[in-house]
Amino acid sequence: MPLFEAKDLHLRFGDRVVLENISLAFEAGQLSGIMGPNGAGKTTCFNVLTGRYKxxxxxxxxxxxxxxxxxxQDIARLGIARSFQLMNxxxxxxxFENIAIALPGTRRRGHDMIARxxxxxxxxxxxxxxxxxxxxxxxADDEAKSLSYGARRALEIGVALACRPKLLFLDEPTAGLGSDGRARLADLILQLKGELTIVIIEHDMEFLFSLADEISVIHWGQVIACGAPAALKANPWVEASNLGRLN
Amino acid sequence: MSLLNLLPHLLNGIALGLLFSLIALGFMLILGLMEQINLAHGSLFALGAYFAYAICGAKLPLPPDVLVAWAGVPLGLRFATAVVVAPILVAPFGIVLERLMRRTYGRDPLYGLLLTFGVAMVLEELIRVVWGTRDYMMPVPRDMSGGFIMLDLIWSTYRFWAAGMAVVAMGAVWFIVERTRFGAMVKAGAHDSEIVQALGIDLTRLRVWVFVLGTMLAAFAGVIMAPLWGIRPHMGVDAVVPAFLIIVLGGVGSFWGAALGGLLVGMVVGLSGAYASEWSMLSMYLLLIAVVTFRARGLFGKKSVLEA
Amino acid sequence: MAAARTVPSFTPAMLVTWILFATVPFWIERVGLYQYLGVEILIFALYALAYNLVLGHAGLPSFGHGAFFGIGAYAFGLAQSNVVPNLWVCLAVAAGAAAIAGAFVALFISHRRGIYYALMTIAFGQIFWFIAIKAHRITGGEDGLLKIERLPASLGITTFNLGSNIALYYFVLAVFAVVSFLLWRLVHSPFGRVVKAIKQNETRARFVGYDVWRYKAAVLVVSTTLSGLAGGLFAMAQTSAFPDVMSLHYSGYVVMMTLVGGGLVSFWGPVIGAVAFFLARDVIGSFTTGWMLWFGLSFVVLVLFKPEGIAGIFSGVMNGRDKIVPRPAAAPQSQAR
Known part of the structure; x- marks a missing residue:
């Protein structure tokens, strides 16, 4: 049984179909990738998986x-955490407090009005x-808003990690990072890979192909391909989709 | 109570509702199209009433002989002058307010709310300083006052005049917003100020004009409400709170929502007045809470910056 | 081992505030003011501190808080004549009634924020105010609820008569000290920090597992409870209760006090604001009847140019650190970083 599974998800906003027939499965301990062009429905898909939309x-x-x-909040408490593409x-x-507030230890005491x-x-x-x-x-003692972009990206992941998740969703963690930042992030993700199950939305094919065990490609709100990186490389749809040639 | 007995309450409610709609409209223009909350709307409304009183009652800071001559002019003409001139006199207050509010653009809308609350306090106090705390009665030309008998019931004539004037003003606003270039620019500005600026529209001036329009509507409403409510420093709050409620009820950003919300509130107040006149004003709050509990954005509301 | 990262329970600002207030009865008449003013200031300082829990700490702009203050005042008076004329019971009823009203309102508004929150609180505030005016038989309507007694404070061993303004002042100061201490702890408790996190980013708070609705409801109820307590004290101070404190104006005054004083950046800001408000009323008021004109103008200027208020201007002096981090405590710092 996969750790996390989505079966046949449909989502409409008004009369616009955003997700159509999305099925995904993430095995425990694996690192799965989701890719696809802008507007394909990747982030929306995350939003459904993590409870933002029904x-x-x-x-x-x-x-x-x-x-x-x-x-x-219920989904977060099960041990499913996420980071955001637009930093949150x-x-x-x-x-320090960004991390500390997200720890389950703090959360369990959240109703305490008197203890320090x-x-x-x-x-x-x-x-x-x-x-x-x-x-x-x-x-640790700097205000979050005073951090540089790269450091904020790192904190964004830190807050998600602080939830002590079993499953971690990362929404375009490399967005806006230079090659140094990417390399450091790849190290971090490799390190985390042994500890928890990870799902990453990513544009950067190279980045994703070097890390992921399995990749799903989303386009037009559907999963158009799914498989191990090596197998996907041969799939002409995948490259075309990523380069924005399918429209 | 038979249906016929309810009719006058219903009609009075509709008349009241139209006036509420009018008060809410100016508020709506500034709120819905510029995403600024103007709590001083009520004070501008009150200023309109006081200016109208000063014009009608010939109590202006003018030389005595001019005043005597003015007081000799028929009341109908003086009233008509007040209806036109009072809003014009109040407009500069709106311009000043807009200037102050510029500092709050792009900040948390809460600051706009706080600023205009402070301005409302200042204006209300200014009214107390200038006119004192007593109540004034607004004189009404004889042709518009008194009552008439219809279906064996006595009706207040002025109420119908006031409702009629409200309908005319609302029609004018509808025309401006929906059918003119100015209205189109204002609406575009509400959604994306960058596009408006890219099109070469002077957003700064546009905002001033919206404020002027909103202010004059408030003052106009103040003038025509004055004979019904009486004139007192507190009248601004009496007006702005229903306006507030109507906007939320109708939905932020919706012209017809405001009009319909006003009518609904008027009718609810009118009809509940038939059963428990003491408590009739309470009904509008209950209506609001009932509607907004089930429809978060009111009847016709759209998503707006106010939800942030 | 990293050091615990907490604030001290007692801070210099806290002790200075308490001590300053404790000296007031000795000099207030010499500067041309009167003892009752001190009572009024302390009660409103307490009220503003309670209010700031919602506005400053939780970022929820309630514009109808006067209702809860007023409910506390009426509840105090009614408990005295209908339940038992015991100070502690009556104050508990005042706080309890405001808590129930607050919980009721919280049910309807805790999923909202920003301007919609303000709008809904105005609506509820008006409802309570309206009821207070119209329920003549219970509240005395616009004539008010009269003949409320200043009950003696019995402490088991001894009993204090609170009839004089000075005795009442010290009683209110004791309540103020206890409540401000508890609020200080609350703001720096896990609950307080979660509320602060929700203020900054409701969405993220939800995604790290907090039930935002509950926290917002709870913080409103705590705030209304303490507002009701302040209202009860106020009824005792003026030996009567009137609907005017529930009006939109009075609800706005507490917002003004809190902001003028600097509640957005400083724990003690609302206290400064309450002092400024009443001094303006009495001092400017002795020169001109339109004191609100000047206070309103200075409020406008502050909102425009210095939303951090008076405390923001003197942030160095008044422990402006309050809002920022819990600093590492003085404990030995052997941090394994």
């Missing part, structure tokens, strides 16, 4: 349980271990 039809399964239509941070918090937050050193250590992973430990 599909008009279809099912989302987590470890075999039906979680279709559950709210984002707590801008006035420090880097972050008094627990174990929690602080946990936050620092994540900061180290994404390379931001030295900037």
């Amino acid at each position: 599909p008009n039809r279809g099912q989302v399964l987590w470890q075999g349980d039906d979680i279709t239509g559950k709210s984002p 941070l707590f801008d006035e918090f420090t880097v 937050a972050y008094a627990d050193t174990a929690l602080v250590d946990e936050a620092y271990s994540i900061l180290e992973k994404v390379g931001l430990a030295g900037r």
